[in-house]
Amino acid sequence: DTGVSQNPRHKITKRGQNVTFRCDPISEHNRLYWYRQTLGQGPEFLTYFQNEAQLEKSRLLSDRFSAERPKGSFSTLEIQRTEQGDSAMYLCASSLGQGANTEAFFGQGTRLTVV
Amino acid sequence: GENVEQHPSTLSVQEGDSAVIKCTYSDSASNYFPWYKQELGKRPQLIIDIRSNVGEKKDQRIAVTLNKTAKHFSLHITETQPEDSAVYFCAAPNAGGTSYGKLTFGQGTILTVHP
Numbered sequence: 001d002t003g004v005s006q007n008p009r010h011k012i013t014k015r016g017q018n019v020t021f022r023c024d025p026i027s028e029h030n031r032l033y034w035y036r037q038t039l040g041q042g043p044e045f046l047t048y049f050q051n052e053a054q055l056e057k058s059r060l061l062s063d064r065f066s067a068e069r070p071k072g073s074f075s076t077l078e079i080q081r082t083e084q085g086d087s088a089m090y091l092c093a094s095s096l097g098q099g100a101n102t103e104a105f106f107g108q109g110t111r112l113t114v115v
Numbered sequence: 116g117e118n119v120e121q122h123p124s125t126l127s128v129q130e131g132d133s134a135v136i137k138c139t140y141s142d143s144a145s146n147y148f149p150w151y152k153q154e155l156g157k158r159p160q161l162i163i164d165i166r167s168n169v170g171e172k173k174d175q176r177i178a179v180t181l182n183k184t185a186k187h188f189s190l191h192i193t194e195t196q197p198e199d200s201a202v203y204f205c206a207a208p209n210a211g212g213t214s215y216g217k218l219t220f221g222q223g224t225i226l227t228v229h230p
Contacts, residue, residue, distance in 0.1 A: 031216055033216075033217065033218075040223070041222065041223065042121075042204045042206075042220030042221055042222055042223050043159065043204075043218075043220050044220075045217050045218070045219070048216075048217050050215075056217065091158070091159070093218075095216055097216070098215070102147075102216050103149065103161055103164065104149070104161075104216065104218060105161070106151075106158040106159045106160070107158060108157070108158050109158060
């Protein structure tokens, strides 16, 4: 499968624990995005990487959230001290290009449940 | 930033009828407008997109129209089939700054096609 890959697919954690998700974008895609989706809503932007540089973070992303893309390939999203409100689907997407009109391809997502 | 409004939130049609979903956007610099289909528990999948240099694009039973003056674009599905039942999202990118390619999504339309 040469699409965007995310792991794990599901994660159940206790409140207060730390979790880390991984995203492997389509090979050679220079852009990588993290989105969060709650039931009945469209995906909401969290953060964006161009190669290894994190160029934007949403106001939705509190200090408990951190993302990295150390070599410009895969990315990780870590949530520290999880809260019940963090329960959501976390989607990763990647695209290739320099302009605004480039197709973004989504991964299957990681569904996080905080109990 | 970009603001995207999508209507209706739910749409119910009989098999064989047409379905139309409309979106408006705020950033006049946006020049790329994708539509995503998301089935329950699955990733958003790009079904069609349009760039601002054209007013309409068709792909078999689906079409997208764009009115840049009015800043709205629409998805048209003809001869609907039960397998078209899903949530449909429109999106528009941030066209400037460091957010190139970041998508802002509409709220989604739940389409139900009754056999």
